[in-house]
Amino acid sequence: xxxxxxxxxxxxxxxxxLIWCDETHEAALIDPGGEADKLxxxxxxxxxxxxxxLLTHGHLDHVGAAAELRxxxxxxxxxxxxxxxxWLDMLPQQSQMFGFAHTPAFTPxxxxxxxxxxxxxxxxxxVYFCPGHTPGHVVLVSHEAGLxxxxxxxxxxxxxxxxxPRGDHATLIRSITETLLPLGDDxxxxxxxxxxxxxxxxxxxxxxxxxxxx
Numbered sequence: 001x002x003x004x005x006x007x008x009x010x011x012x013x014x015x016x017x018l019i020w021c022d023e024t025h026e027a028a029l030i031d032p033g034g035e036a037d038k039l040x041x042x043x044x045x046x047x048x049x050x051x052x053x054l055l056t057h058g059h060l061d062h063v064g065a066a067a068e069l070r071x072x073x074x075x076x077x078x079x080x081x082x083x084x085x086x087w088l089d090m091l092p093q094q095s096q097m098f099g100f101a102h103t104p105a106f107t108p109x110x111x112x113x114x115x116x117x118x119x120x121x122x123x124x125x126x127v128y129f130c131p132g133h134t135p136g137h138v139v140l141v142s143h144e145a146g147l148x149x150x151x152x153x154x155x156x157x158x159x160x161x162x163x164x165p166r167g168d169h170a171t172l173i174r175s176i177t178e179t180l181l182p183l184g185d186d187x188x189x190x191x192x193x194x195x196x197x198x199x200x201x202x203x204x205x206x207x208x209x210x211x212x213x214x
Contacts, residue, residue: 002123002145006190007042010034010100014061015192017149020048021121028052028120029069030140030149031062031192034100036069052120055079056151057137058087059164060094060103062192067106076109078118081129084136086166112138128179132172133160141183148189148199154180156197159208176209 004019010033018039020027027048032039043050050073055063057080066077087094088105095103112118114129118140128139133152137160140149152160154176162169180189185200203209 002120002142002147004147004190005042005046007039009038010061010064012061013193015190015194017190018042018046018048019120019149020046021123024121025049026051026121028054028118030054031056031151032065032069033061034064036065036072039065039069040072050075052118053077054118054125054140055108056139056149056192057134058084059134059152060091060098060100062151063088063091064095064100064103067104070106070109077106078108078110079112079127080108080134080138081113081131081136082111083131084134087134087136128183130172130175130179132162132168132170132175134164135166135168137175139180141187143183146184146187148180148183148187150180150189150191152192154189154202154206155191155193156195156202157206159206173208181209 001022003022004017007016009016014033016032017030025048027050053066091103091105112127116127118125125140130137130139130153181203187199190196
């Protein structure tokens with residue numbers, strides 16, 4: 001069974017998720033945006049072994065601790081889609097722009113694409129390509145657990161920004177309506193910021209989806 005803990009990090013209160021297989025105790029960090037010591041302490045507290053560092057997209061608040069964690073643990077970085085490579089190359093500029101400590105550029109060990117699978121112990125995550133907030137954004141879904149990690153694609157009552165370079169509102173809406181919502185109303189999603197929700201609740205009440213602005 002897949003279990004998880006949401007650990008907010010960075011001044012942007014980004015929802016890093018520690019997820020793990022409760023049979024093998026293999027763990028992954030999804031979007032470790034910063035505070036590596038805090039994240040490693042959580043892994044130790046649960047008695048887990050980190051085996052994956054997973055990224056949904058290339059924005060600083062979602063990837064800021066990834067390279068440090070790779071250096072300190074030897075665990076490879078997987079994701080996002082290669083279309084976000086330019087964001088990872090721009091990490092020094094991103095950190096300067098937002099007043100963060102200098103964050104060097106890095107390259108993941110493996111990119112992700114639509115249809116890929118990530119194996120975590122006896123649990124599996126399906127990869128869905130959901131561009132719009134960034135051109136290389138991916139979403140990670142455990143169909144068995146009914147959980148989705150959606151990064152900054154969708155929020156409770158809102159959607160991701162599209163005013164950053166290569167963001168696109170119409171593309172984001174298509175990603176949500178054609179890729180995410182068909183996964184099922186009962187899917188609980190953990191967004192990159194703020195509280196979780198269900199896809200069904202957002203389909204029925206999210207103003208960006210019920211009255212989309214194209």
